[in-house]
Amino acid sequence: xxxxxxxxxxxxxxxxxxxxFHIDQLTQAGITxxxxxxxxxxxxxxxxxxxxxIKQQVREVHTSRFLETLGFNCRAAMRFVRRSPSFSAAVxxxxxxxxxxxxxxxxxxxxxVLRPLPFPGGDQLVQLNxxxxxxxxxxxxxxxxxxxxxxxxNSTFSxxxxxxxxxxxxxxxxxxxxxxxxxVAPRFLYVLQIAPLVGRDFTAEEEHFGGPxxxxxxxxxxxxxxxxxxxxxGKKLRIGSFSxxxxxxxxxxxxxxxRDIELWAxxxxxxxxxxxxxxxxxxxxxxxxxxxxLAQAQADLATVQARLGRQFPKPDADLQVxxxxxxxxxxADVRDSLWLLYGSVSLLLLIACSNIAALLLARTADREHxxxxxxxxxxxxxxxxxxxxxxxxxxxxxxxxxxxIIAAAAARGFHLLANTLPRATEIxxxxxxxxxxxxxxxxxxxxxxxxxxxxxxxxxxxxxLAQGSRTQASRRSPMQWFLVAVQVxxxxxxxxxxxxxxxxxxxxxxxxxxxxxxHVLTFQISGSWGETADMxxxxxxxxxxxxxxxxxxxxxxATTAGWLPGxxxxxxxxxxxxxSLDPNRKILADNRWVSSxxxxxxxxxxxxxxGCKEGxxxxxxxxxxxxxxxxxxxxxxxxxHLDAAAYNDFTPAxxxxxxxxxxxxxxxxxxxxxxxxxxxxxPNPFPNYxxxxxxxxxxxxxxxxxxxxxxxxxxxxxAIMPLQDHLDAASSGNRLRTILLALFAATAVALACIGLYGxxxxxxxxxxxxxxxxxxxxxxxxxxxAQFLLEGLRVTIIGCLAGIALSLVTxxxxxxxxxxxxxxxxxxxxxxxxxxxxxxxxxxxxPAWRAARVEPVQxxxxx
Amino acid sequence: MAPTEKTDLLQGTLDMLxxxxxxxxxxxxxxxxxxxxxxxxxxxxxxxxSLYPALHRLExxxxxxxxxxxxxxxxxxxxxxxxxxxxxxxxxxxxxWNRLSQAVELILGxxxxxx
Numbered sequence: 001x002x003x004x005x006x007x008x009x010x011x012x013x014x015x016x017x018x019x020x021f022h023i024d025q026l027t028q029a030g031i032t033x034x035x036x037x038x039x040x041x042x043x044x045x046x047x048x049x050x051x052x053x054i055k056q057q058v059r060e061v062h063t064s065r066f067l068e069t070l071g072f073n074c075r076a077a078m079r080f081v082r083r084s085p086s087f088s089a090a091v092x093x094x095x096x097x098x099x100x101x102x103x104x105x106x107x108x109x110x111x112x113v114l115r116p117l118p119f120p121g122g123d124q125l126v127q128l129n130x131x132x133x134x135x136x137x138x139x140x141x142x143x144x145x146x147x148x149x150x151x152x153x154n155s156t157f158s159x160x161x162x163x164x165x166x167x168x169x170x171x172x173x174x175x176x177x178x179x180x181x182x183x184v185a186p187r188f189l190y191v192l193q194i195a196p197l198v199g200r201d202f203t204a205e206e207e208h209f210g211g212p213x214x215x216x217x218x219x220x221x222x223x224x225x226x227x228x229x230x231x232x233x234g235k236k237l238r239i240g241s242f243s244x245x246x247x248x249x250x251x252x253x254x255x256x257x258x259r260d261i262e263l264w265a266x267x268x269x270x271x272x273x274x275x276x277x278x279x280x281x282x283x284x285x286x287x288x289x290x291x292x293x294l295a296q297a298q299a300d301l302a303t304v305q306a307r308l309g310r311q312f313p314k315p316d317a318d319l320q321v322x323x324x325x326x327x328x329x330x331x332a333d334v335r336d337s338l339w340l341l342y343g344s345v346s347l348l349l350l351i352a353c354s355n356i357a358a359l360l361l362a363r364t365a366d367r368e369h370x371x372x373x374x375x376x377x378x379x380x381x382x383x384x385x386x387x388x389x390x391x392x393x394x395x396x397x398x399x400x401x402x403x404x405i406i407a408a409a410a411a412r413g414f415h416l417l418a419n420t421l422p423r424a425t426e427i428x429x430x431x432x433x434x435x436x437x438x439x440x441x442x443x444x445x446x447x448x449x450x451x452x453x454x455x456x457x458x459x460x461x462x463x464x465l466a467q468g469s470r471t472q473a474s475r476r477s478p479m480q481w482f483l484v485a486v487q488v489x490x491x492x493x494x495x496x497x498x499x500x501x502x503x504x505x506x507x508x509x510x511x512x513x514x515x516x517x518x519h520v521l522t523f524q525i526s527g528s529w530g531e532t533a534d535m536x537x538x539x540x541x542x543x544x545x546x547x548x549x550x551x552x553x554x555x556x557x558a559t560t561a562g563w564l565p566g567x568x569x570x571x572x573x574x575x576x577x578x579x580s581l582d583p584n585r586k587i588l589a590d591n592r593w594v595s596s597x598x599x600x601x602x603x604x605x606x607x608x609x610x611g612c613k614e615g616x617x618x619x620x621x622x623x624x625x626x627x628x629x630x631x632x633x634x635x636x637x638x639x640x641h642l643d644a645a646a647y648n649d650f651t652p653a654x655x656x657x658x659x660x661x662x663x664x665x666x667x668x669x670x671x672x673x674x675x676x677x678x679x680x681x682x683p684n685p686f687p688n689y690x691x692x693x694x695x696x697x698x699x700x701x702x703x704x705x706x707x708x709x710x711x712x713x714x715x716x717x718x719a720i721m722p723l724q725d726h727l728d729a730a731s732s733g734n735r736l737r738t739i740l741l742a743l744f745a746a747t748a749v750a751l752a753c754i755g756l757y758g759x760x761x762x763x764x765x766x767x768x769x770x771x772x773x774x775x776x777x778x779x780x781x782x783x784x785x786a787q788f789l790l791e792g793l794r795v796t797i798i799g800c801l802a803g804i805a806l807s808l809v810t811x812x813x814x815x816x817x818x819x820x821x822x823x824x825x826x827x828x829x830x831x832x833x834x835x836x837x838x839x840x841x842x843x844x845x846x847p848a849w850r851a852a853r854v855e856p857v858q859x860x861x862x863x
Numbered sequence: 864m865a866p867t868e869k870t871d872l873l874q875g876t877l878d879m880l881x882x883x884x885x886x887x888x889x890x891x892x893x894x895x896x897x898x899x900x901x902x903x904x905x906x907x908x909x910x911x912x913s914l915y916p917a918l919h920r921l922e923x924x925x926x927x928x929x930x931x932x933x934x935x936x937x938x939x940x941x942x943x944x945x946x947x948x949x950x951x952x953x954x955x956x957x958x959x960w961n962r963l964s965q966a967v968e969l970i971l972g973x974x975x976x977x978x
Contacts, residue, residue: 025893060916061916062919
């Protein structure tokens with residue numbers, strides 16, 4: 001029971017001695033005045049006064065008031081929890097969910113959006129793209145020579161490097177294994193400021209053409225193939241047709257350019273095949289010098305590129321450099337979604353808080369008697385508010401601890417999303433998150449507790465002691481109604497957001513892609529960029545594979561494609577029509593490489609002419625209807641000559657041989673754009689193979705694997721899955737976002753209903769006497785039910801109106817996530833209002849009915 | 864209790880009086896109560912119930928330091944001494960007390976002239 005540290009303090013006997021001395025001195029003085037020792041002693045003790053009281057006062061000097069009050073309040077809070085376990089459990093659980101969900105989403109935002117990239121000085125890293133001013137193509141790749149020029153001529157970067165990725169077969173193991181390799185420009189690790197975990201970085205000789213072959217391996221590859229044996233350094237790997245020595249192992253956390261990369265090897269800028277200024281393959285990254293900002297770097301590179309433009313007018317004069325923070329490139333896609341989720345869970349937490357505040361308000365009113373007794377016993381208002389707040393903070397603290405468990409579980413859940421969510425593996429429960437959820441607990445305490453505590457302890461309440469149970473609680477109900485209205489407002493806002501996303505998903509489901517993704521299996525076969533040295537051989541190899549696939553039983557049609565249909569390729573370029581370029585009428589179209597059989601495999605209708613022909617020696621092109629309508633204005637399309645305006649290795653040029661239907665190649669949520677298909681089966685050494693099957697496409701996977709293995713024993717088949725899965729994965733982020741928001745909205749509506757129900761119920765109890773009297777005077781019960789119901793509905797309608805007003809503002813935030821739905825979609829708004837009114841009526845019915853079921857005689861007798 | 868007319872101490876004055884008495888030299892609790900009575904010519908009589916909590920409070924604040932030592936009659940007693948911090952505090956309190964009492968006197972004097 002003892003909280004007082006003074007009891008065990010060494011001060012106690014010391015103070016006894018101090019008092020003893022004082023009393024002795026007083027006694028001595030009495031004796032000097034002529035009193036008998038006994039009498040002197042008696043008077044001394046009398047004069048000294050209440051010894052225990054003084055001791056207690058001295059104790060108080062030495063104990064910390066704060067700690068003592070806190071201890072008292074904590075004990076009171078625990079008593080409170082014990083006394084009303086179901087109420088406390090409800091509050092703790094609500095807060096656990098609220099704070100847990102909030103902390104979980106915050107942990108994702110913290111790891112993905114807020115924290116710098118996991119490289120030292122990660123904020124100084126930028127990606128550099130080139131942009132053709134005459135051409136809106138998204139070719140962001142850069143020629144090795146230009147990369148070296150930029151690196152040499154700039155003054156704002158401590159280093160510029162780059163990479164491209166290649167899928168290869170590694171054949172030193174028992175079976176060929178497909179590995180992803182990043183081929184990196186010089187200075188790659190220097191720019192990223194990452195050192196190998198074991199071994200060393202590339203040497204200058206290794207980065208030169210003809211230098212020793214060297215490769216760095218990933219931590220995962222090291223563990224899988226060498227069981228983490230340090231002796232792996234120096235061993236040889238057979239990659240494609242090359243043999244390379246392992247010189248080092250990268251740290252487990254290093255996943256750049258992506259998590260699939262297992263090998264890093266140098267790509268020499270001085271190689272003879274890398275000298276053309278228009279063969280572009282590097283994605284370029286640079287590290288700005290400390291203190292240099294993006295604008296300065298951008299300006300510097302613009303000057304550098306202008307000089308290059310004078311020196312090499314042919315390609316360089318038309319190029320501009322764009323620099324974008326590397327983090328921006330990585331997280332831009334998910335940032336909006338994450339903030340949207342964070343906004344929703346925060347609204348949810350606010351609803352939970354106002355819900356709990358309403359509950360506490362009712363509770364404090366119930367404890368009016370207890371509070372007024374404490375007032376009359378001399379407790380200060382501050383002390384009582386402090387006690388009430390401690391009770392709430394106790395609940396909030398328990399809630400946030402439970403919430404942390406939820407957040408920890410969610411962090412694991414996020415790791416599963418690694419394919420949709422960049423940096424997902426960096427999400428973890430750390431001290432930031434623990435602190436954040438404690439902060440949430442403090443804020444919720446203040447939000448839910450402060451108001452009821454201050455209201456519940458107003459001085460005039462002390463008078464209620466005299467009034468006994470006759471207090472009219474209804475005068476406090478405006479506050480309760482306000483809280484309910486807030487909950488409805490926020491719930492309506494969340495529901496509208498979720499509704500808009502759901503409608504958008506529904507619209508998307510109705511869209512016909514104009515190609516048939518069902519019964520199509522997709523896969524890739526390993527190849528190497530090295531094969532592009534002999535394009536003829538590469539094309540023959542791929543055509544041979546296609547022929548073998550078409551001859552396989554169960555296969556209806558087979559084709560290759562540079563990009564999968566329905567997955568954005570964003571390769572827009574400008575074309576010359578019949579050799580001329582009209583500056584007033586740019587011909588801009590997306591370009592996709594497809595082989596013969598594409599139209600059959602994808603079920604895209606051929607409107608005019610013919611499809612891609614196998615073995616055609618002339619470069620043929622197909623265009624879609626939109627291209628014809630937009631650029632050829634009804635004139636016969638076939639036979640026109642198209643030529644890409646920009647210079648590139650893979651510039652499409654040829655005669656239009658056919659016109660096809662408008663397929664949604666760039667994604668189901670993107671309207672068909674003008675499209676030029678180039679008939680070319682080998683746009684790269686590992687194109688996508690698409691196979692239309694008779695039956696279930698997944699069932700064909702093994703058959704196809706075996707067939708390819710017979711044909712090309714040294715190559716591996718990978719990424720084998722139905723096209724539908726690719727399309728689903730492309731929209732999985734969208735779907736996940738919608739499902740989560742809908743879940744939050746449902747929770748919000750449920751909480752608001754609980755709030756409404758609880759408030760009406762409480763009001764019904766408080767007004768029992770009034771209802772009893774009215775019933776005794778002959779009022780109809782139906783009247784009373786209607787009155788309570790209307791009161792609930794009035795607040796709901798006010799909340800709805802406020803919620804709609806708020807949604808009109810917040811709707812803009814989701815505007816760019818919507819497809820085919822306006823952010824002001826009347827159907828959604830109407831649906832939300834009807835739903836809320838319906839649910840609110842149901843939630844109000846029971847308490848209203850209960851309020852009217854009062855027995856007048858009983859109530860009047862209670863008085 | 865007090866034989867003469869009882870004069871209540873103003874809030875906060877007790878601390879200043881204690882500091883002043885202690886400033887004259889190390890002294891124990893009993894000594895402080897005696898001196899206040901003697902110097903104030905029996906007008907002020909500090910109750911032990913106020914004195915000891917005040918002493919401990921001042922000690923805790925670091926204005927006084929305490930040490931056990933032998934008293935005049937050879938008994939062991941707790942002696943209080945003024946710390947440097949306490950000396951500064953005393954100077955401050957004296958100054959503000961002087962300002963206050965002068966102001967009060969001025970008002971009382973003016974009031975008498977008016978009457």
